[in-house]
Amino acid sequence: MPPSETESSNNALGNLLDGYRRFRDTGWTPHRERWARLREGQQPEVMIIACSDSRVDPTQIFDVDPGEIFVVRNVAALVPPFETTPGHHGVSAALEFAVQVLQVKEIVVMGHGMCGGCKAALTQELHGTEPGEGGFIADWIALLDEAREPVAAKFGTKGRPAERQMEQAAVKVSLDNLMTFPCIRRKVRDGDLRLRGAFFAIADGVLHLMDDKTGTFDPVT
Template sequence: MTVFSDLVAGYSRFREQGWAEERERWARLAEGQSPKVMVIACSDSRTDPAMVFDTSPGEIFVVRNVANLVPPFETGGGRHGVSAALEFAVTQLKVEEVVVMGHGMCGGVHASLTDRFAQADPGEGGFIAHWIDLLDEARDRIVAEHGTGEDAVHALELETVRVSIANLRTFSFVKEAEAAGQLKLRGAWFSIRQGVLWVMDDSGTFAPAN
């Protein structure tokens, strides 16, 4: 099990090796960032997008949350971490692509399908329940079609990507950039078990990446 002291030891290795070997890169990054891609991924510890996509620091702007979800545009109530990051990426960094990446064995999807936290208070699962209720409509449709078995789990994992992309288009600055050809929205799903990335096409269909 990794604990904080292990992380500090890892930092020491990074300082001696990774940072030292790419000191010029870090010096450039200290002047600012200009990533071309934003990735919205799950917080799951097994699906680090920098590792999956084999990127270096400064190459992707990343937001991670439970079940890689994007809420629809709204101005009232609560905090808007995903919305703020999206706004910064699209309007300030001028990213050219936003990628939503789901993954296999997603705990958020499992919680949605099982209604595990449906009656929980905040601090006991209530925050999770309120977040994943973004999937309620999709979940109900999938359960009606597939039940609640493995097929339903996989279907809802893919649907998290489609739901998030649909919600991205509720933000006017995203729609405007996309319409102007300045922004492309993309979807992907990563299989932890197989180590395979599936990419979504314009019709919403997923296929393994070449």
């Protein structure tokens, strides 16, 4: 007999609490000195912009301890262009904090394989939907509309080759949009900040870094 919705919910919370107890035993208690230092503040040198996808956790992929990276995750790892219009600019606020307050030295935009947001941008399957029914997602991934056109023209809108091209094009869109922020543009110009593109392939677990000159994504060996 399949578990009820309530039982499934309780099991999900129970799994999280089991994980918390393991963390207390192995991640917090043996490293109290490190946590005491982190209590005083954080000094990460790298900011990572990644997708919300549950399969691509930057802390796991890069095997880092708490306090080492400042992470922002959203659908398709997108950075919107610099805007001063009224609104709730969550990604922009995080960028401002990382660059101006924490003074990170590098920003890494990490896309990934099998990205649902990029696939939806490519197929435009959510185009015209209402907020709450897919419209919020559609508005967000519309940031990729311009980049979609050459991908769709050359590779079509279905299949892994087209999807991978869209996933990697999204990284480049975010990198371009980062440079529309005056504080980022200034720090990059002065050599105080570096922008990098990356791509994590879920199928084989290989990380790729983007070559700044060619725009190609090469596997890390």
